[in-house]
Amino acid sequence: MTQNFGLSAGARAALLSRLSRRGTHAEPEAPAEGPGRDLGTLPGMRDLEAMRAAGAALGIESPYFRPHEGIAGGRSTIGNRSTINFASYNYLGLNGDPRVAAAAKAAIDRYGVSASASRLASGERPIHAALEAALAAHYGAEACITLVSGHATNVTVIGQLLGPRDLILHDRLIHNSVSEGARLSGARRIAFAHNDWQAAERELAAQRRRHGRALLVIEGHYSMDGDLPDLARFAEVARRHDALLMVDEAHAIGVLGATGRGLAEQCGADPGLVDIWMGTLSKTLSSCGGYIAGRRELIDLLRHTAPGFVYSVGLAPPLAASALESLRILHAEPWRVARLQANAALFLRLAREAGFDTGHSAGLGIVPVILGSSVRAARLAAAAFEAGVNVQPILFPVVPEGSARLRFFLSAEHSPAEIGQSCAILAAARDGAALLRAS
Template sequence: MSGGLSTSARLALLARLSKRRSGEAPAPEAGSARDFTTLPGMRDFGLMKAALQSLDLPSPLFQGHDGLAGAHSSIGGRPVINFSSYNYLGLNGDPRVLAAAKAAVDRYGVSPSGSRILSGEREPHRALERALAELHGTEAALTFVSGHATNVTTIGHLMGPRDVVVHDAAIHNSCVEGARLSGARRVPFPHNDMAAAERELAAARRGAQGKSSRALLLVEGHYSMDGDSPDLARCVEIARRHDAWLMVDEAHSLGVLGATGQGVAEAQGVDPSGVDIWMGTLSKTLSACGGYIAGRADLIDWMRHTAPGFVYSVALPAPLAAAALESLRILRAEPERVARLRANGMGLRDRLRARGFDTGTSQGSAVLPVILGSSVRTARMAAALLERGISVQTVTFPAVPEQSARLRFFISSEHSEDDLDRAAEALSEAAASVGRVESLPGAGM
């Protein structure tokens, strides 16, 4: 076979998973509370590792970049065209951003050495929050040291066991974890199906009368797995009709959607005041690290004093706040970067579709999936692309169902037409060299 798993190979792979390898420490008895193999997903994790090893495939994960990862990078001393980083507008490494961060290091040091509520604030924190609130047309904003923790602590703190969270099934893990932490009833609806969203929210509100005090409708502005967006006006309408808050995660929207990169509201011509809670990250377009919430002043003031992920966490380092603030200033001053990103996203999408690749529902912005349907084939394709000087992300089982395993291209405004041509050609060559590959044993069941 051309790289697939024959029946005998499948049986050997499963046998390999079930027997203890020589040299390993004795495992606790089956059923013991100390047995790590009973952890959720541990068997699937072991299956994937064993599959890569048995097929002599290098892991596509944890690729070590030698330096700055922009539109181009270096992996293991080899130059690559880089489609695996979120440096959407090429601002990570921009001399102005570096200068702002270095000036903050000189003045404030590297670490804030404590939480803002107890160890004091720095001016870059306040300046960045004012700028983010202005960007979203809100009264105030609050920054956090982690984007993932922003969603976890905001949703976990905002909602409670008597409440309901209705969310897109493709929502980010941080949102799911926040809803789980809150204890609220969590109701997913099929991706971007607004009719289903309304049905679920209406049913949740009817069925919880006298029990549920709050409801949250939760969507992303630009989905990181599929590269598409929700109908924001419909989201606002549904939330208002059913007396729910609307929260929009703009992690992959800021600097990407809209003529000037202000996000999904600008892209769709929707009044941003219809959204109760805007969330975003600082690690993509804004070339720093962390996250933020923007909304009404009373919400933000309450979170500043009570949200566990803010009160009990170290503050965002001042150099990162300064870098994000300068990146935001450049975004506002140079909208041509957003236009180049949009042209590159649509350009690569159209090139790949013309060659017969399945790019799903991507609108051709910063995120472009290539759905291959087999984790083994996806891993082989990633390795073949890296050999050809193209770095991409892989998303395989169990992170997604086996039939939707994919490569993900993250596009930058700094990619050239030649980069896009070379990527499309390399993908075609890689597909031809890998051929048809079977799925992992049991993964599609």
Template sequence: MSQGFGLSATARLALLQRLSKRKEEKGPAPGAARAFRELPGQRDMELIREAAGALGLENPFFRPHEGIAGATSMIGNREVINYGSYNYLGLNGDARVMRAAQAAIDRHGVSASASRMVSGERPVHAALEEAIAAHYGVEAALAFVSGHATNVTVLGHLMGSRDLILHDAAIHNSCAEGARLSGAKRIAFAHNDWRAAEKELAANRRGARRALIVIEGHYSMDGDIPELPRFIEMARRHDAWLMVDEAHGMGVVGATGHGIHEHWGVDAREVDIWMGTLSKTLSACGGYIAGNADLVAWLKHSAPGFVYSVGLAPALAAAALESLRILAAEPERVARLQVNTALFLRLARQAGLDTGTSAGHAIVPVIVGSSVGAARLSQALFDQGINVQPILYPAVPDSSARLRFFLSSEHTEAQIRATIEAVVAAMAGARPAEIAG
């Protein structure tokens, strides 16, 4: 299907030769600029940009959204159907959430103004953490100012050079960076393969002081989920901790959006460390750790990314807290999201599109098979009023280049059906029909 959008090997080589010659004609950059061009990946990035220009492709990234990004968004003074947002339950823009954020600003100002340990603690921080702990049914939780920094600082601080970190090969960059920072022995196992994970754990556990298994509850690139009970059993059998990154699972997976443990009917206390973000379903920004009270107390007084960082902005904490309350009170939002994603996935597969291993919770990839093809397809859809981002090499292998659709509870059936028709038409080389918002 992607053949019409790809480049042959001969054409690709010719393009690279032409671009390389153009770079040589420019000559060396002066002074510091030359040194910056030597940074890892800088030349590859420049080559990719020039290749896109030579192929007549616009940069699909960093497009400014002029309003609230939900099922639709305003880009360039035009309303588009939007599949580029984590606003899974439509709570970013909900009047109740915005009122809660405004009330926090009126009371505390825009910023926490300091580390929470020093002088930045506000009552809304504790209220949010209590609500997150209650959501999981665990003892305690701690909110951080950044989701990415949560994984980096917790993994980097919790584990050390005598320890073992075993993680899924598709784990988020923040987990990989935290594991690298820790100095622990790090082993990646084949994506979602619990048997491969146990084989690695069994072979390497004896020489490690502590062992930690890190998985995601809902993988952001493929939209699939792990067999959580298998990983719990494995952790107990080998005296290891289990950490689950629920960034894309909160409010998405499980009948009422409680996450991967609800999906599998597992007591959340069987997982040692729950991690998540406030920036997706909870329509704010930041991260959290939930679980054992001793762990949370230790992190609160020692994790560098918490102790030495400014506290979470009160308005963001209030927005996340109100979103969590709405999630608990209105589970029908979760049901709508799951119906929409199941419809999208079913129609895509019926149309012969490659959706990989998506489980149909909120994320559905359409695998195109080449980076050039994915970029061209994204642009063709954008021209017709559909915003969906391509995932290109080196983020994924070129053969796995894709469009990644984030579904929302607010998408309509008409939008979903029109989108699938447009994708199929564009991939077939036909001019897509006009898309109605």
């Protein structure tokens, strides 16, 4: 992490200066490493030290890497204390469902814990094909491929499909994995204003003829803001300018649409408008990994050329089995989606009534509480945790300075009473901090 808690440039410089003077009265140091071996000069190292020093100076304990001592759903146990939990992607409460656990255990009994090799070599198992067929059917696509990491899926697929002569156009708030994939590809990369299809059109109109292939990338449900794009409009733009359209559904599957089928269902659009559907197995599908669904020729190419698939061990059989069973339950029990969406809508309404800025959240699964100051966000998260509500602060530079926030992930497992209690705790913590500042 490289957050600086919203410190001014002068305060940050003072912290760094103080850090640089540490140890001046300690035992003589060993001979200094050469610049090539000095880990203190690695990118981000000094910012990490400044962030830690700022947290200590402000009396804020780091909210990161807290161990959850059991299943993290609507509630979780942290430090032997039960908390209302808004920091997990367990949207439909399937992580811990006995049927999902049983599917994973059966796969272990049949195939073992690991695939033990890349699938191209000898890691292929029948459960892989079953999961991929189910995901392809979910999107009405011809085929699908699964990989061991959601982040690596975007990196390796975008990095493989595009090259230096090509163009990648993406939303300004796109996930880091897309940015890293674009960087790996060497393609020209242009970011357009968030959810602004007209800005995307202007960029494509100006740049398209200068490049060989073009890829337009958006997300189905943006994890920092909880909003969503106009799929039909972006699809029109892509087709008008002979570009491929890719949609990252990491936070959309199981969350958007009346039955959780994602952005296309939410927008009432044909899923065939999208050339590349990408998603992860680690959220609604309570597993780990990523997938790409699309035309058969695309999937066949990736199976034989994408480095993150060809040179990586195959998806662990119990993870494939748990994702497959979660997908089956998603389709069989749409009431889970309805409950999630009702919970998110309730949280959104109560947060707004309490005077919190929730941005443009659609209230479908993710609701930010935007506080502006990184210090304020960190302190409010600490106060909420002390009162039994676990929510993560999102600080600069993960979001732009001045837009630090608390990010609430809702679950079908939350009760209306827990949501009301949490909003009340948040408002009380905010008002208490305001009184302290006034005094």
